[in-house]
Amino acid sequence: xxxxxxxxxxxxxxxxxxxxxxxxxxxxxxxxxxxxxxxxxxxxxxxxxxxxxxxxxxxxxxxxxxxxxxxxxxxxxxxxxxxxxxxxxxxxxxxxxxxxxxxxxxxxxxxxxxxxxxxxxxxxxxxxxxxxxxxxxxxxxxxxxxxxxxxxxxxxxxxxxxxxxxxxxxxxxxxxxxxxxxxxxxxxxxxxxxxxxxxxxxxxxxxxxxxxxxxxxxxxxxxxxxxxxxxxxxxxxxxxxxxxxxxxxxxxxxxxxxxxxxxxxxxxxxxxxxxxxxxxxxxxxxxxxxxxxxxxxxxxxxxxx
Numbered sequence: 001x002x003x004x005x006x007x008x009x010x011x012x013x014x015x016x017x018x019x020x021x022x023x024x025x026x027x028x029x030x031x032x033x034x035x036x037x038x039x040x041x042x043x044x045x046x047x048x049x050x051x052x053x054x055x056x057x058x059x060x061x062x063x064x065x066x067x068x069x070x071x072x073x074x075x076x077x078x079x080x081x082x083x084x085x086x087x088x089x090x091x092x093x094x095x096x097x098x099x100x101x102x103x104x105x106x107x108x109x110x111x112x113x114x115x116x117x118x119x120x121x122x123x124x125x126x127x128x129x130x131x132x133x134x135x136x137x138x139x140x141x142x143x144x145x146x147x148x149x150x151x152x153x154x155x156x157x158x159x160x161x162x163x164x165x166x167x168x169x170x171x172x173x174x175x176x177x178x179x180x181x182x183x184x185x186x187x188x189x190x191x192x193x194x195x196x197x198x199x200x201x202x203x204x205x206x207x208x209x210x211x212x213x214x215x216x217x218x219x220x221x222x223x224x225x226x227x228x229x230x231x232x233x234x235x236x237x238x239x240x241x242x243x244x245x246x247x248x249x250x251x252x253x254x255x256x257x258x259x260x261x262x263x264x265x266x267x268x269x270x271x272x273x274x275x276x277x278x279x280x281x282x283x284x285x286x287x288x289x290x291x292x293x294x295x296x297x298x299x300x301x302x303x304x305x
Contacts, residue, residue, distance in 0.1 A: 021152035021153070021156065024152055028061055032061070035157065035283070036053075039283040040285060049305075050293055050297075051293055051296045052282075052293075052294075052296040052299055053283065053284060053292055054296070055299045056279065057282050058304070060157075060282070061158075061160075062304040063160075063304040065256065067256075068161035068256070068277055069163075069164035072162050072275070073117050073118060074116075074117045074119070074274065075117045075171050076117075077274065078093070081252065084252050084254075085251065086272060089271055089272045090272055091176055093173055094108065094109070094172040094174060095172050096169055097169060097172070098170075099170075100139075100144055103172070105136045105139055108131065109131070110132075111129055111130065111131070112128050112175055114170060115170070116146050116168050116171070117166070117169045119146070126142055129175065129179035146170075147168060151168060157283075159278045161277050176264060176266055177264070183264050184200065184201065185262060186245060186263045186265065187200075187261070188246070188249035188253070188260065189279070190249055190250060190258065190259050190261060191298040191299055191300070192256075192257060193255065195249050195250055196295070197215065197222070198216075199212050199213075199214060199226075199260075200214075202232060202234075203230075210229045210230065211229065211230045211231070211232050212226055213231075213232040219238035221236075224291035225287045226284055226286060227285040227287055228280070240265065240267070245263050245265060252275060257299065258299050259275055259276070260275070262274045
């Protein structure tokens with residue numbers, strides 16, 4: 001069975017999520033197996049998983065850690081980061097709001113980033129590079145659309161850590177770096193608190209495409225790629241303070257069998273982006289396919305399998 005490009009037939013993400021929400025009664029293991037088969041064109045090896053993608057499915061089903069629940073919320077994760085001694089790397093907060101009426105649009109700075117606390121995958125994010133380019137009405141309409149979208153009873157990818165029952169709120173942070181440039185995004189793939197690989201996104205159009213290279217812990221580019229993203233044409237050098245970034249990623253991921261820690265580095269200033277536990281929901285294809293197994297060998301699932 002080959003992969004089914006369901007996005008070709010149902011282009012609206014909102015509609016796709018609504019359909020999956022209606023299927024919340026389907027048991028998690030069955031639903032995960034169906035989604036995996038549709039997206040990757042093969043069955044999950046539940047019994048003796050070796051692939052990273054297979055092990056992530058078991059991670060969804062079996063691993064439970066209360067810290068994960070607050071780490072998937074874009075506001076409560078800030079407290080977790082503080083507790084881990086990394087407060088200085090948090091992006092400055094402008095405000096946290098229960099509804100758009102609570103936001104004084106005129107008081108917002110000229111540049112900012114607004115998003116919902118439960119958004120993911122680059123969805124429900126507004127990057128304002130010049131407040132003169134948006135109106136109060138368009139800002140209010142966008143936020144209200146986000147807030148009115150019904151939360152599913154279960155996460156559509158059956159990712160346990162997102163079923164945290166925390167209220168959806170609006171978080172507004174400072175826009176870091178030059179508003180006219182695209183910041184490089186460093187996504188550290190950590191296993192048992194140790195960095196093994198890094199996704200480096202050097203160019204991105206939110207929700208449309210990303211240019212993504214894969215580097216090892218020594219920041220050496222590896223000959224492997226994600227099929228869902230664009231291949232980079234150049235090899236990047238390690239950013240300033242790279243070893244400090246590794247230290248931060250390992251401190252924040254310690255205690256989890258697997259976590260992806262996203263960081264930015266703006267001319268030596270390091271900022272925390274987010275913590276993710278189910279990279280791509282475990283539905284990513286690599287070129288070569290063997291890299292899925294390479295990642296999998298670092299993922300020890302013995303504590304929960």
